[in-house]
Amino acid sequence: MTESSKGQDRDAEDVGVRDIEVKDLPVWEQRFRAPRVSLPEWAEEAPDRSLFVSNATGTYELYAWDRATGEQRQVTDRPNGTTDGTLSPDGRWVWWFADTDGDEFGVWMRQPFDVADGAAGGADEPAVPGLAASYPAGLAIGRKGTVVVGRSTDEEGSTVHLLRAGGAEPVEIYRHRESAGVGDLSYDESLVAIEHTEHGDAMHSAIRVLRAADASVLAELDDTKGGTEELGLSVLGFAPVAGDTRLLVGHQRRGRWEPMLWDPATGAETDLRLDLPGDVEAEWYPDGSGLLIVHSFEARSELWRYEIATGALVRVDTPAGSVSSATARPDGSVEFLWSSAAEPPVVRSTNGSVVLDPPGPKAPPSVPVEDVWVQGPGGRVHALVQRPAKGEGPFPTVFEVHGGPTWHDSDAFASGPAAWVDHGYAVVRVNYRGSTGYGREWTDALKHRVGLIELEDITAVREWAVASGLADPEKLVLAGGSWGGYLTLLGLGTQPDAWAVGLAAVPVADYVTAYEDEMEALKALDRTLLGGSPEEVPERFAASSPLTYVDAVKAPVHISAGVNDPRCPIRQIDNYVDRLAARGAVHEVYRYDAGHGSLVVEERIKQVALDLDFAARHLGTRGTRPTEG
Structure with missing residues (x-):
């Protein structure tokens, strides 16, 4: 490079x-x-x-x-x-x-x-001279130079500003206390699409289209009104050709994410009704004739082309695994970033070539995942399991819990889980209720009993792992980052006899203090998940806070935290650590000078080495001493 x-x-x-x-x-x-x-x-x-x-x-x-x-x-x-x-x-x-x-x-x-x-x-x-620092909330740049910038601050809430080509100062065209952001700018730069949550549900957005000339409202699309359930919408992009004002929109009207076409100028909606299970995302082909479909189902993904004129759906050939991102090129080819749990990521093209191959040594492969389905209290729970290449088990087992919570683990390459497998551990990743990719009902089940719901599903999979002979019940590790780190600390406190070691990265540890210090958009999400603020529903925040159960923690716990983290701020982690220290609980804390994770390779390696070493010392397994410095 x-x-x-x-x-x-x-x-x-x-x-x-x-x-x-x-x-x-x-x-x-x-x-x-x-x-x-x-x-x-x-x-x-x-x-x-x-x-x-x-x-x-x-x-x-x-x-x-x-x-x-x-x-x-x-x-x-x-x-x-x-x-x-x-x-x-x-x-x-x-x-x-x-x-x-x-x-x-x-x-x-x-x-x-x-x-x-x-x-x-x-x-x-x-x-964009003239705009003060903020948290980003979307950006759209027009072909003629118009720029639309979304911002979020604790003082102002959400704002959207428009700067015309050659203009001296950006003009505010939207403001609200609830979270909102820029969706897209139309091809001719006359329309601005905004996703907003003015109704107070940060998990389900509505869409408003403004006229760029005067910020007046052209149209509103809101699936949160008029029904017993609130449904979300997402902006996927205006048509990429002149004279076409249609907007590609994601909706949840049939219990999953799928696309439709909406023309805010006429109000016309075109329901695509793709016969694909699981969640579906889409983007325009550059000439506007079709849509590139990314179909996610049961932890795998694949690509399709949808012909708008005929409604034909044609599969785009990709290997089994996960497509984490894809784009259609002007020549009609599709470029995509693909990997599987066993095979490292590569940027491929449907023309048969590797698009971009970085110089240097290639990442060694890992082992494939096995699919496991376990009956849980809220339905069938999907888990992905990786076993060491040698040995029959039972193995020391790491339950690696994903963040989000609106995310999911997939059959994709991940260096962290692969490191545990190399050291003789089995790795189990659970797509608990709240995860995406299994329908709206599964994702939206995460309400009010936050954290406790996810742990019920993890418990069901843990019981299967022990009963099946995969996992050694005396050597179970609960681990995760962000929301996964939060579930780790909550699990150690509410299930103290189940886990031998806990490894929590950038976690929510003290829910009330985290709410006080986190960025405004996450406060809105917490109000949605828990049904109000700490002042309005104190009992729910207490029930879902790891700090409530910290004195019950028995397992040694290792916590890593970024001192500049705006999502899981450091003060609330310090509160939790102080409580551990006050009663002499076995714990170690690693603080590093970054935010919600690190983009520095050496730092990532050090953190994994610290976790491997901590687990080894307390389980008697094979560890890796981290490099100092």
Whole structure:
């Protein structure tokens, strides 16, 4: 990833030296160090200009790629990394979000795609002068230069600002206390689509389309009204061709996410009725003739093309596993980022090529996942299981709990679980109630008894794991990050005899204090999940807070936390740790100078090594000593 072909040659020589060094490292560490790339985004009016994320330097940063010349250059270079960025439609500018050490609070900057285009020689400049720092809430850049920026702050709530090409100051076109954000800007830049939750349910958005000329309301699409259930909507994008005002919308009217077409100018709705189980997302093909469908079902995903004129649905050939992102190119080909639990990620094209292959050693493969279905109190629970390559079990077993909570584990490559398998552990990942990909009822089941519901499903799978002979009941590890870290601490306190070790990364530990300190959008989510604020429903916050049960914790617990984390702030973690320390409970805490996780490869490796070592010391298993520094 260099400025010139000469630089690439030097890098290739350096990679050869690093390759020898990497091969001497443990396999689990090689997976983290192997260069990765994201699916490249391409400029709509200049499709040879692309932007992608890579960890080639040891930190995840943005890279510009000119496909016509093959030249690649690093755009951002910050100590804690950068992943939030996009291209202007004409391909002249790279936009990126500048926060401070992972706190997610900052401003949009921009830099010329080609340093020769910029008078300042590629220097960064404020992209929207006049807007103060905030949490980001969506961004849309028009072909003629109009920019729409969504912002969120504790003081203002949600705001949307519009800056016209050549304009001096951005103009506020929307404001509300509840969470909202930018959906898209129409092809001719006359319409702005906004997702909002003015009704107070942060899990189910409505859509409002404003006229850019005067911020007046053209149309509203709201599935949260008039029924016994609140249904969500999402903006998937305006039609990418002139004269077409249709908006591609995601809806939940039939119990799952699927797309439809809505014309805010006429009110006409076109129900696509795709005969596919599971959740369905979509984006436009560049000429507007079809939709690229991403179909997710039972922890796998696949691609389809939907022909708008005929209604034909044609499968796009992809291997079994997970497509984490995909895009249709102007020539009709589809590029996609694919992986499976056993095979590392690769950016492929339906034309048969590997689109972007980073230099350096490749990530070693891991073992495949097995599907397990267990009857739980709320229905059948899907879990993904990985077993060590050697041995019959029972194994020491890590229950790796996903975050979100509106997310799901899938048959996709993950270096963390693979590291545990390398060390002789079985790994179980549970798509508990609240997870996506299993229908709206499963996701929306997570209300009021927050945390306790998910743990019921994890318990059902844990009982199966022990009864089946997979898991050693004396060596069960509960682990996770973010919401998974929260469930870890809650599980250690409410099920103290079930777990031998707990590993919690960036967790919610003290729900009330977390609510007080977290970003405004997450406060809205917590009010939705728990049915009100801590003042309105104190009993629910208490019942769902790990701090309530901290004195019952028996298992040794390791906690890692980012000191700049706006999602699971450090003060509430300190409150929990102080309670552990007060009664002499076995625990260790690792604090690092970043936010909700780290984009630095060495830091990620250190945290995994700390967890492996902590578990080994307390279970008597094979561990890995972390590297100091």
